[in-house]
Amino acid sequence: MLFADVARVSREVARTSARSRKTVLLADFFRATEPDDVLIAIAYLAGRLPQGRLGVGWAALRDRAEPAAVPALTVREVDAALTAVAEVSGTGSQAGRRALLQDLFGRATADEQHYLLGLLTGEVRQGALDAAAVEGLAAATGAQPAHVRRAVMLAGALEPVARALLAGGPDALGEFALTVGRPLLPMLASSAKSVAEAVAKLGPSAVEEKLDGIRVQIHRDARGVRIWTRTLDDVTARLPEIVAVTESLPAREFVLDGEVLAFDAAGRPRPFQETAGRVGSRVDVAAAARALPVNAVFFDVIAVDGHDLLDESYDRRHEALESLVPPELRVRRAVVTDPADPAQVRAAEDFWTVTLDRGHEGVVVKAADSPYAAGRRGASWLKVKPVHTLDLVVLAAEWGHGRRTGKLSNLHLGARAEDGSFVMLGKTFKGLTDALLDWQTERLRELAVSDDGFTVTVRPELVVEIAYDGVQTSPRYPAGLTLRFARVIRYRPDKFPQDADTVAAVRAAHGGG
Numbered sequence: 051m052l053f054a055d056v057a058r059v060s061r062e063v064a065r066t067s068a069r070s071r072k073t074v075l076l077a078d079f080f081r082a083t084e085p086d087d088v089l090i091a092i093a094y095l096a097g098r099l100p101q102g103r104l105g106v107g108w109a110a111l112r113d114r115a116e117p118a119a120v121p122a123l124t125v126r127e128v129d130a131a132l133t134a135v136a137e138v139s140g141t142g143s144q145a146g147r148r149a150l151l152q153d154l155f156g157r158a159t160a161d162e163q164h165y166l167l168g169l170l171t172g173e174v175r176q177g178a179l180d181a182a183a184v185e186g187l188a189a190a191t192g193a194q195p196a197h198v199r200r201a202v203m204l205a206g207a208l209e210p211v212a213r214a215l216l217a218g219g220p221d222a223l224g225e226f227a228l229t230v231g232r233p234l235l236p237m238l239a240s241s242a243k244s245v246a247e248a249v250a251k252l253g254p255s256a257v258e259e260k261l262d263g264i265r266v267q268i269h270r271d272a273r274g275v276r277i278w279t280r281t282l283d284d285v286t287a288r289l290p291e292i293v294a295v296t297e298s299l300p301a302r303e304f305v306l307d308g309e310v311l312a313f314d315a316a317g318r319p320r321p322f323q324e325t326a327g328r329v330g331s332r333v334d335v336a337a338a339a340r341a342l343p344v345n346a347v348f349f350d351v352i353a354v355d356g357h358d359l360l361d362e363s364y365d366r367r368h369e370a371l372e373s374l375v376p377p378e379l380r381v382r383r384a385v386v387t388d389p390a391d392p393a394q395v396r397a398a399e400d401f402w403t404v405t406l407d408r409g410h411e412g413v414v415v416k417a418a419d420s421p422y423a424a425g426r427r428g429a430s431w432l433k434v435k436p437v438h439t440l441d442l443v444v445l446a447a448e449w450g451h452g453r454r455t456g457k458l459s460n461l462h463l464g465a466r467a468e469d470g471s472f473v474m475l476g477k478t479f480k481g482l483t484d485a486l487l488d489w490q491t492e493r494l495r496e497l498a499v500s501d502d503g504f505t506v507t508v509r510p511e512l513v514v515e516i517a518y519d520g521v522q523t524s525p526r527y528p529a530g531l532t533l534r535f536a537r538v539i540r541y542r543p544d545k546f547p548q549d550a551d552t553v554a555a556v557r558a559a560h561g562g563g
Contacts, residue, residue, distance in 0.1 A: 051082070051083055051087040052122070052123065053124060053166075055079075055082070056091050056095065056125060059075055059079045060094070069185075072182035073185040073311050076182060076190075077186040077187070077189035079091075079186070086126075086213075087126065088123045088213050088216055089210075090129045091125055092212055092396025097168070097169065097470075099170075101132050101135075102131065104135050104254075106135065106147055110147055111171070114163060115153075116156065117160040120159070120344075123158055123160075127157075131154040132154075134150055135151060162254070176249050184198050184199050184202065184208070191214075191219055191220060193215060194220070194476065198211060198215070200226075202228075203425045204226045205226050205232075206282050206425075211223070211226060217266055227358075228352070230303045230305055230353055231273065231302070233269070233276075233278040234424045236280050236426050237423050237428070238426065239427065239432060239433040240427055240431070240432055240433070241433055241434075242432040242434050244399075245395075245413065246398075246399065248434055249395055250389055252420075254419070255417050256384070256385050256390070256416050256418065257383060257385075257398045257401050257415050258381050258383040258414050258415075259382045259405045259410050260405070260411050260434075260435070261412060262311065262319050262325075262409075264280075265280040265308075265309055265321070266279060266285070266289075266292070266308055266309065266310050267279075267307055268292070268305070268306045268307065269304075270296055270299070271303040275293045276341075278547070280544055281544060287332075288331060288335055289310065289344065292344065295346055295379065299374055301355050302355055303355060303356070304353055304374060305353040307348065307349060307351075308330050308346055308347050309381075310344045310345070311325045311345060312325045312345070317408075318409035319409050323410060325344060326544065328342045329344070339501055346347065346379060347379065350371065350373075351367055352422050354374060354482050358423065360421060360422045360424065361422075363419045364418055364430075365418045365419070366421065371411075375376075382405070383401075384397060390439045398415075401413070411435055414431055415429050415431070417430040437519050439515065439516065439518075440475075440512070440518065440533075440550075440551045441516075442465055442513070442550055442551065443454070443463070443512065443514075443550045444461050444494065444510070445462040445464040445472055445474060445510055446461075446462040446508060447460060447461050447490070447505070448477075449458040449504060449505075452477070454479075456491075457490075457491045458487075458494045458506055459482065460479040461479065461490075461538070463476055463477065463516060465529070465552055465555075465556055466551065466552070467529075467551045467552070470548075473528050474529075474554075475531060476527065476532040477528050478516065480537035480538065482538055494506060511547060512541060513540075513541070513542040514538060514539075514540070515539040515540050515542055516536050516538060516539065517539050518534055518537070519534045520535075521556060529556075531553070531556060531557065
């Protein structure tokens with residue numbers, strides 16, 4: 051497949067807001083795509099490079115070769131060239147990457163150069179991998195959309211499902227089953243304003259502690275234990291104490307969902323950054339484990355000894371969890387059997403208060419009859435926190451003044467739009483410690499795509515958790531909304547930009563501001 055074809059359909063998808071039209075465009079695209087090309091093509095449509103970060107700064111992209119007259123580059127040639135760029139290291143690596151990129155840009159037409167530049171700077175964000183892509187793939191292959199969605203859920207990504215469908219047709223979806231040893235996307239929670247509101251919406255339910263740790267999915271089978279984060283990064287080698295705990299459990303094989311976090315001597319959770327740093331550490335893991343041991347707390351089981359529990363109710367899964375995991379390794383919870391009983395609702399609210407007193411960030415209320423909807427932020431799990439928070443993406447930052455001179459300080463914050471782009475909701479320089487300012491400045495300079503001396507625009511890769519007091523209307527920002535008294539709580543290295551909160555969710559939660 052020509053790279054020009056991917057660039058063309060990307061533009062066309064970005065220009066239309068109609069879901070039906072996007073579906074048609076993507077269906078036609080998938081029909082013309084070879085199975086071996088689709089893994090690369092889908093990544094490019096989503097604005098993602100299969101190689102990850104390339105270590106390429108704006109200086110390497112500013113002066114580009116003259117464009118080719120006729121499109122001839124294939125997606126595999128682009129992928130091979132970018133793989134070569136990613137592999138450059140050592141002395142002279144910047145010059146080496148620049149030379150390889152000059153060669154690649156010289157083989158691309160003007161339109162292809164524009165699209166390639168967007169891929170390298172993170173500016174391709176039209177949301178082509180949303181429901182329209184699943185619908186398009188289903189239409190292209192004659193598969194049922196619901197079957198494609200489930201296969202994507204079980205595979206953890208659209209790309210392998212697309213490849214199998216294009217190669218083998220709808221029958222190929224049968225190969226995507228829950229398999230111990232192959233991670234799947236975790237189920238996520240939506241938000242509610244209070245415990246009472248959540249219980250009223252969900253009916254009979256359980257109120258669980260919301261732990262401030264790293265989400266993990268742990269698989270055990272005859273081959274051993276594997277641990278993945280919510281972004282499906284394999285962190286098994288970094289968590290030897292969690293592997294040991296998992297090996298002590300009685301079943302032969304299982305898939306557990308939970309959190310990993312560090313506690314202090316009083317049993318309170320240590321700051322999230324400490325847990326994140328420990329889980330992210332790859333150097334001298336044994337020493338890191340001795341210096342800051344972490345604990346696993348489990349709240350769900352989705353397979354055990356050959357039984358797939360995905361479609362079982364929360365209550366049934368919790369029974370299986372109780373049989374597998376001892377109480378000290380299970381999340382604390384309170385059960386509401388009758389939401390119309392004021393005493394039970396008050397008890398659930400008291401549990402929320404106690405949870406906050408224990409140092410946790412809130413609760414998650416889970417409907418008793420809810421299946422495990424992997425990869426979805428559904429309405430049957432509702433999180434309740436004591437303050438308004440959003441996960442937003444850093445779009446730019448301004449150079450500081452006074453004691454912050456030389457530091458990137460004032461952050462431009464973006465929420466996710468329906469088309470996959472990011473819409474600015476406001477700015478903040480509050481909540482930043484000196485250490486965080488130093489880290490933030492270094493990291494944002496690595497992500498910079500331009501610097502006018504006042505504002506540094508960056509690739510939209512960093513997710514930051516923001517607390518705020520409310521939302522108000524503002525003609526200064528494109529969504530007509532801005533945050534009141536926004537402040538940084540922490541960066542979220544465990545989340546992707548596509549996990550950021552949406553403009554629609556902010557608008558709905560606050561009645562349009």
